[in-house]
Amino acid sequence: xxxxxxxxxxxxxxxxxxxxxxxxxxxxxxxxxxxxxxxxxxxxxxxxxxxxxxxxxxxxxxxxxxxxxxxxxxxxxxxxxxxxxxxxxxxxxxxxxxxxxxxxxxxxxxxxxxxxxxxxxxxxxxxxxxxxxxxxxxxxxxxxxxxxxxxxxxxxxxxxxxxxxxxxxxxxxxxxxxxxxxxxxxxxxxxxxxxxxxxxxxxxxxxxxxxxxxxxxxxxxxxxxxxxxxxxxxxxxxxxxxxxxxxxxxxxxxxxxxxxxxxxxxxxxxxxxxxxxxxxxxxxxxxxxxxxxxxxxxxxxxxxxxxxxxxxxxxxxxxxxxxxxxxxxxxxxxxxxxxxxxxxxxxxxxxxxxxxxxxxxxxxxxxxxxxxxxxxxxxxxxxxxxxxxxxxxxxxxxxxxxxxxxxxxxxxxxxxxxxxxxxxxxx
Amino acid sequence: xxxxxxxxxxxxxxxxxxxxxxxxxxxxxxxxxxxxxxxxxxxxxxxxxxxxxxxxxxxxxxxxxxxxxxxxxxxxxxxxxxxxxxxxxxxxxxxxxxxxxxxxxxxxxxxxxxxxxxxx
Numbered sequence: 294x295x296x297x298x299x300x301x302x303x304x305x306x307x308x309x310x311x312x313x314x315x316x317x318x319x320x321x322x323x324x325x326x327x328x329x330x331x332x333x334x335x336x337x338x339x340x341x342x343x344x345x346x347x348x349x350x351x352x353x354x355x356x357x358x359x360x361x362x363x364x365x366x367x368x369x370x371x372x373x374x375x376x377x378x379x380x381x382x383x384x385x386x387x388x389x390x391x392x393x394x395x396x397x398x399x400x401x402x403x404x405x406x407x408x409x410x411x412x413x414x415x416x417x418x419x420x421x422x423x424x425x426x427x428x429x430x431x432x433x434x435x436x437x438x439x440x441x442x443x444x445x446x447x448x449x450x451x452x453x454x455x456x457x458x459x460x461x462x463x464x465x466x467x468x469x470x471x472x473x474x475x476x477x478x479x480x481x482x483x484x485x486x487x488x489x490x491x492x493x494x495x496x497x498x499x500x501x502x503x504x505x506x507x508x509x510x511x512x513x514x515x516x517x518x519x520x521x522x523x524x525x526x527x528x529x530x531x532x533x534x535x536x537x538x539x540x541x542x543x544x545x546x547x548x549x550x551x552x553x554x555x556x557x558x559x560x561x562x563x564x565x566x567x568x569x570x571x572x573x574x575x576x577x578x579x580x581x582x583x584x585x586x587x588x589x590x591x592x593x594x595x596x597x598x599x600x601x602x603x604x605x606x607x608x609x610x611x612x613x614x615x616x617x618x619x620x621x622x623x624x625x626x627x628x629x630x631x632x633x634x635x636x637x638x639x640x641x642x643x644x645x646x647x648x649x650x651x652x653x654x655x656x657x658x659x660x661x662x663x664x665x666x667x668x669x670x671x672x673x674x675x676x677x678x679x680x681x682x683x684x685x686x687x688x689x690x691x692x693x694x695x696x697x698x699x700x701x702x703x704x705x706x707x708x709x710x711x712x713x714x715x716x717x718x719x720x
Numbered sequence: 721x722x723x724x725x726x727x728x729x730x731x732x733x734x735x736x737x738x739x740x741x742x743x744x745x746x747x748x749x750x751x752x753x754x755x756x757x758x759x760x761x762x763x764x765x766x767x768x769x770x771x772x773x774x775x776x777x778x779x780x781x782x783x784x785x786x787x788x789x790x791x792x793x794x795x796x797x798x799x800x801x802x803x804x805x806x807x808x809x810x811x812x813x814x815x816x817x818x819x820x821x822x823x824x825x826x827x828x829x830x831x832x833x834x835x836x837x838x839x840x
Binding site: 319320322323324326327332333344345347348349351352353444514576579580583584634637638641644645648686687688689690691 | 729730731732733753754755773774779780781782783785786787790795798799800801802823824825828
């Protein structure tokens with residue numbers, strides 16, 4: 294069932310990209326109308342989509358997926374963007390894109406399992422240490438709302454938010470589970486700290502007043518919004534498939550919830566996915582409205598719903614309904630964002646904050662994992678590679694350096710062991 | 721005085737600060753939402769749009785492309801593909817007015833853009 298689901302996701306996503314109905318890469322979306330309306334040639338589009346997505350598949354999606362053995366949605370859907378835009382136009386294109394897309398999905402899932410099996414069979418078992426990559430994320434993720442507040446309203450307010458979040462975390466950790474009568478309510482410290490931080494951020498953001506002569510873009514691009522509405526059924530089916538796969542824990546929408554799911558913290562993962570979705574509403578809504586091209590996972594609310602539901606059938610239904618609602622609310626969302634500029638700004642800052650948090654947390658995680666696989670030398674290599682990447686002008690996305698370095702160290706530990714240069718400690 | 725607006729999606733503060741540091745008195749910088757920033761250039765209230773996001777083209781340039789047309793926009797760095805000074809100079813010479821790059825490459829992209837425009 295998992296294989297079939299992934300194959301369907303790959304196939305449909307590639308077809309959506311081929312028809313210019315939905316693309317996953319937010320950077321590709323603005324270019325789609327140039328092609329659809331005849332100002333750009335197929336070859337140029339294909340080259341651009343490859344340049345935009347390939348680096349992220351290899352340098353971000355796949356390494357992060359390996360660390361946790363859950364597919365980061367980027368690895369599959371950035372791939373289907375490329376497949377869809379490379380496939381020919383028309384009915385044959387749909388068939389070609391669908392077939393290759395399905396194979397891509399299956400290949401990733403099977404390939405990931407294969408890599409995990411190989412890691413487990415190696416002389417030095419580095420699989421357990423790989424699990425360490427995501428550990429700092431689990432404790433650190435609740436800090437990002439404070440970071441976002443600091444970006445938007447200054448360091449002082451950020452510090453206040455961090456203090457409130459930390460206080461809530463400490464109190465919940467001390468008193469949970471709360472016993473009321475005979476029932477126990479188990480609250481999760483990190484989850485509650487995150488919710489607290491988000492509430493503070495939204496309170497700050499709601500207070501910002503409307504700017505003068507602001508522009509409601511939904512009114513500027515009505516025919517493009519209509520184009521998305523025309524495709525709502527197929528988009529909703531895509532949403533259902535992705536949601537089902539997410540609830541089966543074979544797919545995750547972002548690196549933070551991926552790490553949390555891999556450790557079994559489903560509620561936290563769902564809360565993070567929800568907070569992240571808030572951060573993506575303006576980006577997806579505005580790029581979609583301005584281009585007439587939607588995203589195969591919409592505004593990413595489907596990931597949160599799927600994790601809350603934790604049941605594939607229920608998740609599929611929710612996924613379908615959510616995408617349907619998102620598409621029909623596009624105009625309303627644009628008007629709302631126009632009325633509360635602070636929300637739109639804070640969403641930009643949420644994304645900045647999550648990115649920076651991951652850069653640090655995954656670097657620390659990568660260093661810890663490497664140190665477990667190859668004590669001492671592991672940390673030396675991870676930090677060395679991180680700095681070399683910096684000096685080289687960052688050919689590898691900063692976030693992925695930790696995981697990639699950890700994988701390399703894992704391989705190195707085995708090579709050294711084979712040559713008798715490293716003797717793994719007996720546990 | 722060259723008027724910059726910072727749109728895009730992430731790290732706006734960092735981009736704006738950097739433009740000011742490099743350009744000094746010769747530039748003015750304003751942070752806006754991506755839509756407002758693109759509108760400002762279209763209406764002649766600003767000269768150049770710069771923006772960063774995680775891909776270099778999406779959040780960074782989406783609104784600029786929609787409002788100013790893709791012919792006026794240049795994506796100067798992508799994930800795993802750092803900016804090249806020669807490419808930036810060429811884009812400026814060709815009359816591009818909106819520049820997008822990934823937030824990984826801000827430290828290189830912003831100086832290239834600002835210097836190329838000041839030299840123009």
